[in-house]
Structure formats: structure tokens, C-alpha cells
Amino acid sequence: MDFTLSNEQRAWQMTARKFAEEEVRPISLERDEIEDPRATFDWEIIKKGSKLGFRTMAVPKEWGGHGTDFVTQALVMAELAKGDSAISKTFSQCWKWSHLIAATCSEEQKRRFLKPFLEDDTFLLGKGISEPSAGSDNRLPPEDPKAGLKLKAERHGEEWILNGEKCFIANASVGKLFFIDARSDPNAPLRQGTTMFLVPRDTPGLRIGKVFNKSGWRFYQNGEMIFENARVPHANVVGAVDGSDMKTHAAGDRTGGDLFGDLELAANALGVCDDACAIALALARTKTQAGRALFEQQLVQLKLNRMHLLTEALRAFVMRVAWEHDRKLHSANAGLCMNFSTEVIQEVTELNLDLHTGGVPDRRAEKLVRDAIIWSHLAGDSVQRMKATRRLGK
Amino acid sequence: MYSLHLSPEQLQIRDTVRDFVAREIKPLALAPQRLEASARPTLAEALEKASQIGLRTLALSEEAGGAGADNLTCCIVTEELAAGDPDVAAVLAQTSMLAHALFDGLMTHEQRSRFLPAFLADHRHHLALAEHEPDRDTALGINYHRPQPNEARFATVAVRSGDAWIINGRKDRVIGISQAALFAVRASLGDNGAGTLLVSRDTPGLTVTPPEANAQWHHGACGALVLQDCRVPAENCLAGDAALFCHAGGGIPQDAAFNLGIGRAAYEAALDYAQLRVQGGRRIIEHQAIGAKLAEIAVRLEVARAAIWQAAWASDHPDAVAERSLPDLPLSTIASVFAAEAIYRAVKDAAECFGAMGVMRDMPMHKYVHDARVCLHSGAGASEAKLRIAEALARYRRPAAPAAVLAAE
Numbered sequence: 001m002d003f004t005l006s007n008e009q010r011a012w013q014m015t016a017r018k019f020a021e022e023e024v025r026p027i028s029l030e031r032d033e034i035e036d037p038r039a040t041f042d043w044e045i046i047k048k049g050s051k052l053g054f055r056t057m058a059v060p061k062e063w064g065g066h067g068t069d070f071v072t073q074a075l076v077m078a079e080l081a082k083g084d085s086a087i088s089k090t091f092s093q094c095w096k097w098s099h100l101i102a103a104t105c106s107e108e109q110k111r112r113f114l115k116p117f118l119e120d121d122t123f124l125l126g127k128g129i130s131e132p133s134a135g136s137d138n139r140l141p142p143e144d145p146k147a148g149l150k151l152k153a154e155r156h157g158e159e160w161i162l163n164g165e166k167c168f169i170a171n172a173s174v175g176k177l178f179f180i181d182a183r184s185d186p187n188a189p190l191r192q193g194t195t196m197f198l199v200p201r202d203t204p205g206l207r208i209g210k211v212f213n214k215s216g217w218r219f220y221q222n223g224e225m226i227f228e229n230a231r232v233p234h235a236n237v238v239g240a241v242d243g244s245d246m247k248t249h250a251a252g253d254r255t256g257g258d259l260f261g262d263l264e265l266a267a268n269a270l271g272v273c274d275d276a277c278a279i280a281l282a283l284a285r286t287k288t289q290a291g292r293a294l295f296e297q298q299l300v301q302l303k304l305n306r307m308h309l310l311t312e313a314l315r316a317f318v319m320r321v322a323w324e325h326d327r328k329l330h331s332a333n334a335g336l337c338m339n340f341s342t343e344v345i346q347e348v349t350e351l352n353l354d355l356h357t358g359g360v361p362d363r364r365a366e367k368l369v370r371d372a373i374i375w376s377h378l379a380g381d382s383v384q385r386m387k388a389t390r391r392l393g394k
Numbered sequence: 395m396y397s398l399h400l401s402p403e404q405l406q407i408r409d410t411v412r413d414f415v416a417r418e419i420k421p422l423a424l425a426p427q428r429l430e431a432s433a434r435p436t437l438a439e440a441l442e443k444a445s446q447i448g449l450r451t452l453a454l455s456e457e458a459g460g461a462g463a464d465n466l467t468c469c470i471v472t473e474e475l476a477a478g479d480p481d482v483a484a485v486l487a488q489t490s491m492l493a494h495a496l497f498d499g500l501m502t503h504e505q506r507s508r509f510l511p512a513f514l515a516d517h518r519h520h521l522a523l524a525e526h527e528p529d530r531d532t533a534l535g536i537n538y539h540r541p542q543p544n545e546a547r548f549a550t551v552a553v554r555s556g557d558a559w560i561i562n563g564r565k566d567r568v569i570g571i572s573q574a575a576l577f578a579v580r581a582s583l584g585d586n587g588a589g590t591l592l593v594s595r596d597t598p599g600l601t602v603t604p605p606e607a608n609a610q611w612h613h614g615a616c617g618a619l620v621l622q623d624c625r626v627p628a629e630n631c632l633a634g635d636a637a638l639f640c641h642a643g644g645g646i647p648q649d650a651a652f653n654l655g656i657g658r659a660a661y662e663a664a665l666d667y668a669q670l671r672v673q674g675g676r677r678i679i680e681h682q683a684i685g686a687k688l689a690e691i692a693v694r695l696e697v698a699r700a701a702i703w704q705a706a707w708a709s710d711h712p713d714a715v716a717e718r719s720l721p722d723l724p725l726s727t728i729a730s731v732f733a734a735e736a737i738y739r740a741v742k743d744a745a746e747c748f749g750a751m752g753v754m755r756d757m758p759m760h761k762y763v764h765d766a767r768v769c770l771h772s773g774a775g776a777s778e779a780k781l782r783i784a785e786a787l788a789r790y791r792r793p794a795a796p797a798a799v800l801a802a803e
Contacts, residue, residue: 135749136673144675168750213755215431215764222750290533290542297535299777346742353767357775361611373763374753376746382683 003319005075012072015052016079023048024083028219031084032367037213041174041221043122049091050121054080058095058260060102063110064118070260070325074267074318081271082278085371086219088271090124092264093170093220097125097179099260104239105198113177113198126171127179128199128225131164136383138181140390141190148190151227153182153197155241158234160184160197162205162227172223173211176201180225180232181244188242196244198236205230216370262334262388263325265379266318269341269372273311276352276368280307283355294355303351310344335388342380345372396719404467410447411474418443419478426756428479431764436572436605436615437482438518445517449475449486453494458506459514460493466706469651473699476655477662480765483655484614485520485570487648492521492578500590500632508629509576509592522574524565524593524619538781541793550581550621552591552631559583559591559631561599561624571617572604579621583631592630599624612772613652613765647705647726650733653769654698657737660762661691664744678747687743694736701729724786731779734770741766 005013027045034040049055058073059065068076073095080088094117101114117123129138129149137148151164162182169178178199185193199206209224238244284295284304294300317337324333349368356362378384400408419440428434444450453468454460463471468490475483497510513519527549533542550563561581568574575595583589593600603618668679668688678684705725707714714720745752745759752759770776785792 130750134673136678140674142675147673147675212750215753215755215760289531289536292536294535299535299781353771354775354777357771357777366611369767373742373745376742377750377752381746381749382681382687386683 005071009069009072009075012057012068013075013079016054016076017082019049019052019054020080020083024080024087028084028087029363029367032086032218033363034218037218038173038211038221040218042219045087046090046124047121049080049087054091055094055121055124056098056118058098059114059118063102063114065098070263070322071319073260074263074270074322077264077267078271078274078318081268082275083271084219085268085272085368086217088268089217089220089264090171092268094125096260096264097127097177100127100179100238108235109198109238117177120176123177124171124175125177125179126169126175127181128166128169128172129181130166130168132167136381138190139383140387143189145187145189145193149181149183149194151180151182152186153184153195153232155184155234160195160232160234160237162197162199162230162232164227165209166225166227168212168222169225171221172225173208173221178225179238180227185242193242194244195241196238197232198238199230199232203230203232215373216367217374259325259334262338262379263318263321265375266314266321266334266337266341269345269375269379270311270314270318272345272368272371273307273314273348276348276365277304277307277311279362279365279368280304280352280355300355303355307348307351310348314341314344332388332391335384335391338379339385339388342375345375400470404470407463407467408470408474411449411471414444414447415474415478419475419482423479423482424758429756429758429761431755431761434481434615437479438573440479440482441485441520441573442517444475444482444486450489450517450520451493451514452486452490454490455494455498458493458497458510460490463490464710465646466703466710469647469702469706472648472651473655473658473702476652477659478655480613480652480656481615483652485573487652488522488569488614489520491646491648492523496521496578496592496632502633504629505592505632513576516575518573519575520570520573522568522570522577524568524577524579526565526567528564528566532778534778534781539785539788539790548580548582548588550579552581552583552589554584554628555625557628558625559628561591561593561621561626563621565619565621567612567616568619569612569614569616571602571619572615577619578632579619590632591626592632593621593624593626597624597626611768613768645726646709647702647729647733649769650698650702650705650726650730653730653733653737653766654695654702656762656765656769657691657695657698657733657740660741660744660759660766661688661695663758663762664688664691664747668747684747687747691740691743694740698729698733698736701725701732705729724783727779727783727786731776731783734776738766738770 023045027042031040031042053066054076057066057068057076061067077088077092080091101110105113117125131149131151134149141148151162151166153160153162180197180199181194182197183193184195187193205228207226209226211221211223214222281304284300285293287294317340321333321337324331349372353365353369356365422428422437422440448461449471451460452463452471454462456462472483472487475486493513497506501509530549550561550565552559552561561579563581565579577593579591579593580588581591595602599622601620601622605615605617665688668684669677671678674681679688705728708720708725715722741762745763748759751757754760
């Protein structure tokens, strides 16, 4: 076993660490505390990060990106999340769909969409799956054609007309290009009746609704997308009609579509845990009780022990999953690691908050706990756990 | 005799309060601006209506004009109120508890005749305990099972000057600051240890700071008091033993009952939603994963309630320990620790049933999670409570610190 990072991996990690410390962390709490969920976003940090490559690092080199491997991506996500989990996620959301473009889009589509994405520091990507009545049914679709997403796609010659509504869509209010899953065959089960479309922000008939007001991850924009006779050219169909499932199914574990998403949440959690551990350790060394450092107390040591033990276990798992992705090894580990990261990020941030108990409430300790709560839904709910388990059964 | 029957009066009070909460409090508590964790507007009108049905004076003796409810009944009522709105529950519980402690116990006849009529006459007249001070630390962590005093001296000082006390200091985490008309201020009295002074809201030198943004870390619309050469008559000093104000663990598990109410609100919301939401072709409660999760939530809440009721009943029947019906343990602290940890977990699980809607600030679940988190982490926290229990298990008695040592600190 060799855990040594290459010079290139180390360089990316150091750049991300410096950027997180000098640029991301200083604005993190301030953005988090803005009341209006639409106003938490900050284009300056996106532009700065984009110039350092954090927006485009997952695009293959032959298309002008940085072509970083999964190990590098995991390192960078964790470093950025140390500064701010939601800002890290805003960048990595773009990688998620760069993987998809590289793996599934036609050459013509890559020319049309990858090129502007690479050239524009404010070009963000998103993907629309969730709908008000379809959450878990998209994750683990039942056979019933009535279950799952309902956004309707009807073909009219060389155009598709989309009607319906998406919710919680990442980067909805700031993205320029979205991958939208829509039902092209309402009589088939979800997996067999759904087509994926490339939908630019300025598509006629598409408008952005409200931005959701979350308790944590406030920088990260989740919004509504409303399609009213939205017209999308047939040339924007990704892969085959009725075949949106190709990212996980036909393409196996290669694309990193969903599988990158699993690694993404786990690596992001790791950065948050690193931050919580550092804060807790500093507190234990500097805060005193009756003139003596908190660190001297057994209960404090046991809490610090638990925080570090969980964080290091997560680090080992995250890096292993990234390494396995780079070697295209099939396993359920990405999903299991994502599930595991839920327990870890929540327990570690809660222990950090607990160590702050009794004094003035620490805003950052509290923010980390709020950021961590979203893992319950995204990474650790029973559907995400059963989904990972079913990969074991395959 | 061991009995789990509530009296007809207790059942009637519970039903009345539950109905009151459903009609008068829940609709207000679920209004969007009250779902935010910070700066929730005070429900002054709901508090007034609650007073009209006797909840402000619930624990006050009948002889003094209250309902004379026992501790178990008070806990039942606090749970019901907190299931509607924690701030309303905290303010009413504090006033009712203090009314009983002050008017039925600690006050002299003279003090009672000065303060009781005004209290009874006005439904908006609340009482508040001003005990906590910024940066005051019990230091129980570092002094666990060691003879050092476990209560720091109050930095708020009262000095006798002729026929008055002059008080100087700062207090924070004062519950119901906007409603309180009379404060029981804990202070150091010269070299004689701690005492309690009654300070009316309109006393010159008293500045009341309304709830601020970080009041979100304490339930009950807390604010701060600044006392600057605040002069009160000598007769405003409580003569009685103020031990009642110390949270020694043998007290009433009101905070745990309060916590339980928050848990129940989350549980009821999740149970309703799980019977409406359809995914995977069935109502989600019909899926094993969600069914078992709801079962675990119910288990935690029921066990917490059993611990709370036992502790409350024990505080109503002090002889139950002597006759060996109950163990000589800090049952109230035990109930609080269990409730805080179990209910936080239960509320998080309940929120998970709502998917992404569980974290949205315009939906109730995030509020329940926040409110339960506050119960777990505010005050001295569960770790310190466990150390208090541990000292009790070992029958450890901390020697009383001589006043001279305190003064030298």
C-alpha cells in the first residue's frame, strides 16, 4: 500500500488549502448569515476559484480542462470544504457534470457546451432531477410508471416541449447549463421512459422560481425551475431518447455521474470534519476552566479522541474510494462511504459544538452543525443506504 | 402505592391545555417569522390568554390565588405548551415556578403583601430569575469529585447602604425578559455568600436588553440585565434559604418536560407526513425503513416521558425515597440528560422523514431540530450533568466553602 501523493496531487491540495484559508474562510460566516437565500451567493469567490482551476479541474485535458484524477478531486473538495462546505460544493457541482459531459455527450455537444464552460469563469452547471412529488422515487424507482419525476417532454419535429416543475435544483439561480431529466414516455417505468436534455439557462419557456431557504449550506443555491412550454432542440438530447439512465447503467461505474456524487459528499464531509477537529483542539488548548486548560479533562480528551478517530477513518475511506475510482474498480464502496460520512460529519460537528457548550455560542461551531444536517437527506437517509446495499447485491 | 393513573384534575388540565395550544398557540407558532431560529417575535397575546386560563399561576398555591398544581401536573402542562411553542412554555413555566417559590415559600408576609396583589392583578405580569452571568462557569468539569467549590461567586454584587441595597452587575439568559415585571436577582452579598434581591422592572439603574440574535441559543426569549447602582429597599432581600434556586438535581424536571414537548411536536409532524407522503408506491409509513424509524422515535419519547414523570412524582412525594420506593438519586438530572440526548436524536430522525423539506427554514422541522439542539447544548450541557450524577452515585458531598475563601478569589 502506498498513500504517497504525486507532486501534481500535492500541488493541487496546497493551492486549494491556501485558497480556502485566505479567500474562502474569511467570507464563510458572513455569507452564511445573510437572511435572503438568494443573496448568500458571491460571484467574486467563484471567479477567483475558477481562475485557479477549481471550476474546470474535472474536464479532460483533451478538451482543455485540467484532467485531474479522482484522488486530486477528493483532496481539493476536502480542502475547500475546510473553508466552507457550501462553497466547496458549488465548485464540485460543476465537476459532477463535467464528468457526465465527457462520458456521454456527443462530440458536437461537447463543442457547443464544453468550450463556453471552459472560457467563462461564471459558467456554472447543474442537474435537475427532484420534483415536489418525486424524491425517493427517483433514487430507487419503483416499476409503476406513475412513480418518479413528472416533467413532461413531448417531441415536435426537431424540438422537444418541456412542461413541469423541478425543485431543490443545485445552482438553479446561478447556473448557465442544466442537465434536465424529463419523462419522454409516461407509460414506461422511470428508468425506461426518461430522457436527459441539455438545457441552457436562456431556454425560452424556462424560468427560475424561488431559492430554497436552507438551515445550512446557505451559500449553495437550491432553487425551483419551472418549465412552461420550454423549447429544447433535439440536438440537446444527451445519449438516447428514453435512456437518461446511461450515466449509471450503460456506462457502468466509469462516468462518475452518481458515483462521483457519492465521493463528493464524503470528501466534502471530510473537510468539514478536519475544520471541526482543528477548532476543537485549539479550543481545548486555549480555553481554561478554573485556570486550567480544558485539554486536561478526561471527558474533553475522550471527545477529541472520538472526533479524530472518526475523521481519520473517513479520510482513509474517502481516499480509498477515490483511488478505486481512478482504477475503475467496481464496488459499493462509494455509496457506503457516502452513507458513513453522514454519521461522521454529524457526530464530529456535534462534539465540537458540545465542547463549546457553556460559553458564548460559537457561530462557526454552530454553522458546521447546520451544514452537516443536510447529509441526513443527501447521503445518509434509508433510501441512499438501501441503494448502496443493492449494489452489493448485483 | 405504585400507580400510573393521573387524577381526573390532571387529565382535565392536560386536555384543556392541549386544546388551548391547538387553537391559540400552534397557528401562531407555525407562522413563517416564528419558524426562524433567531429573533422570533414574542407571543405576548398568547401569553395573556394562557394567563387567563390560569397557566401563569399554575403552581402558586390556591390560598395565594393560584391553582396549586403539583410538580407532575406542571411537567405535563409544560410538555403540552412546548409542543406548541417553546418560548411560551418557558416563560409560563418560569413565572409559575417562581410564583410558587417566592409567594408560597421564600417571601416574608410583608414582602408577599407588597408584591402579590400586583402579580395577581395583571395577566401580563411575569416573574424572572436573573441568575446567569456572562462567563460564569461552574467549573465542575475541572473540579469533579474534588473539594473546590462548584459554584463560582456571582460577579453581581449587592452592598448594604443604610436602608437599601445597591446592586451592580450584569445578568444574561434571563427568560421572558420582555414580559418580566419583577426580577429575582441573584448576587453576592458582601462576605456572606449569595443572596436574592427582588428588583422591579422600573427601578432606576436597571437596564433591560431585549432578546438579541444569539438569544436563539436559549429558550424563552432571553435577554440581559444591567444593574448600575441599582437601589432597592433593604426589605427586598429574600431572607429564606435560596437553595431552591440552585439546580442541584433534586428539583423538578421542567426542562426535560419542555424538551419532551419539542420532541413530540416533531414526532407528530413526522407521523402525519408519513401517512400522507407516497413514495415507492406506498405511504412511506408502510415502508419498513420509515416505520421502524417512527417506532424508534416513539420509543425514545415514551421512555423519556416515563423518566420525567417518575422524577416529577418523586419531587411531589419526598417520602418515596425514604421508604425505598425510589432510589436516592438525582432523578430530575437523570431525566434531563436522557431526554436531551434521546430527543435530539428523535427529532433529527423525524426531520429525515421529510427529505429536503426537513432542512428548510420556512418549514417547522428545522425549527424542532434547532430547538432540541439548544436543549442539548445550552446551559452547562449533558457532560456536566453526568458529572453531577456521578458525584451523587459516589455519595460525594462537597464541603461547604468558607466565606473567606470565596471572598479571596
